[in-house]
Amino acid sequence: YTVFGRVNPYQKRALLQALQSNGHTVGMTGDGVNDVPALREADCSIAMVSGSDAARRVSDIVLLNNNMSALIPGVYEGRSIINNIERVATLFLVKTIYSSLLSFLFIFIQHPYPVFPIQVTLVSSCTIGIPAFFLALKPNFHRIRGNFLQKVFSKALPGGLSAVFMMVFVTYFGAFLDLNYESISTLATLALGTVGFVVLTKVSAPLNWSRLLLIGTLIVAFIGALLVFPELFAVKHLLSNILFLGVAVVTLAAVVTNNLLDLGSKRSD
Numbered sequence: 001y002t003v004f005g006r007v008n009p010y011q012k013r014a015l016l017q018a019l020q021s022n023g024h025t026v027g028m029t030g031d032g033v034n035d036v037p038a039l040r041e042a043d044c045s046i047a048m049v050s051g052s053d054a055a056r057r058v059s060d061i062v063l064l065n066n067n068m069s070a071l072i073p074g075v076y077e078g079r080s081i082i083n084n085i086e087r088v089a090t091l092f093l094v095k096t097i098y099s100s101l102l103s104f105l106f107i108f109i110q111h112p113y114p115v116f117p118i119q120v121t122l123v124s125s126c127t128i129g130i131p132a133f134f135l136a137l138k139p140n141f142h143r144i145r146g147n148f149l150q151k152v153f154s155k156a157l158p159g160g161l162s163a164v165f166m167m168v169f170v171t172y173f174g175a176f177l178d179l180n181y182e183s184i185s186t187l188a189t190l191a192l193g194t195v196g197f198v199v200l201t202k203v204s205a206p207l208n209w210s211r212l213l214l215i216g217t218l219i220v221a222f223i224g225a226l227l228v229f230p231e232l233f234a235v236k237h238l239l240s241n242i243l244f245l246g247v248a249v250v251t252l253a254a255v256v257t258n259n260l261l262d263l264g265s266k267r268s269d
Contacts, residue, residue: 012038029068030055046071076141083140086148087203088132090155094199095128097160098192102167111171112181114188116234123189126222127196134214135204158260159199166191166253183242186226186235187249193222194253202261 004015012028016038019026028035028042031051039045039058047059048066056062063070099120106113170191174184197219204211223238230237238246 009034009037013041016041030059076139079142079144080138080140082144082148083142084136084138086152087135089152090159090203091128091132091200093152093156094159094163094196095124097156098163098167098195101160101164105164105168109168109171111175114167114171114184115192116185118233119185119189119235120192122222122225122233123193123196126218127193127200130218131200131204131214138211154264155199155202155261158264159195159257162198162253162257162260163192163195165256166195166249169252170249177245179242182234182236183245186238186242187245189226189233189235190246191249191253194250195257197222198254198257199261202258202265 004011007015012035016026016028020041020043025043027044027046028038029046029048030036030039031048033052033054035047036054036058039047039055044061045059046061046063047055049056049062049064050066061071061074102113167188170184170188174187179187197215200218201207201215204215226233226235227238236242
């Protein structure tokens with residue numbers, strides 16, 4: 001380390017600005033009037049309660065017990081909040097993207113919208129609503145890196161585009177095979193659910209036993225709901241003549257979504 005001694009207030013600020021110009025997020029601690037210029041310039045300024053009134057007034061954080069160790073749990077809590085917001089925002093933004101694009105596209109496509117609202121509700125509950133609740137409560141102390149919006153869109157945009165591609169593909173593929181609307185809607189629901197679960201798996205990384213258990217339980221709940229309540233969710237029974245088509249659509253949706261998400265992650269990096 002390089003240690004600077006006997007620096008004046010403006011040299012402190014110059015040191016801080018040099019770190020910022022190299023892309024660092026800089027925190028500054030101080031308790032005297034001579035620290036005020038640097039405290040004002042810092043991304044996060046921290047003062048002691050026993051310090052000067054001027055230092056306390058310009059600082060973002062004042063340590064009431066004059067103990068620097070109080071910052072550690074604060075940093076961890078902040079990291080956990082930001083990382084969890086990033087995960088949850090990605091899940092919700094995927095739905096926003098594909099819902100907006102599909103609503104626009106099917107104005108011009110001469111086919112009915114492939115999914116019912118009740119089917120979208122099931123997919124959203126299993127791939128967004130329920131997992132978002134649990135993921136938001138998980139501690140996540142990884143260091144914050146990169147741009148928040150860029151990281152969110154690097155996963156949400158590929159996921160949304162995958163859903164749009166699969167919906168359009170299933171619509172035309174079903175029309176080509178002369179399938180009825182119920183069969184097309186069933187395949188579309190499976191494709192949409194698969195896209196959601198692939199995005200959820202990527203967002204939940206690094207995976208541990210609790211996250212794997214959560215995702216596995218939701219997949220079982222999704223398939224079970226379609227098997228047990230086909231009439232409620234307006235789908236054709238999965239154990240029928242569309243079983244093999246369903247497996248093919250699920251496989252295609254998983255491959256397309258995984259590849260697009262990997263491509264988005266590489267561009268983000």
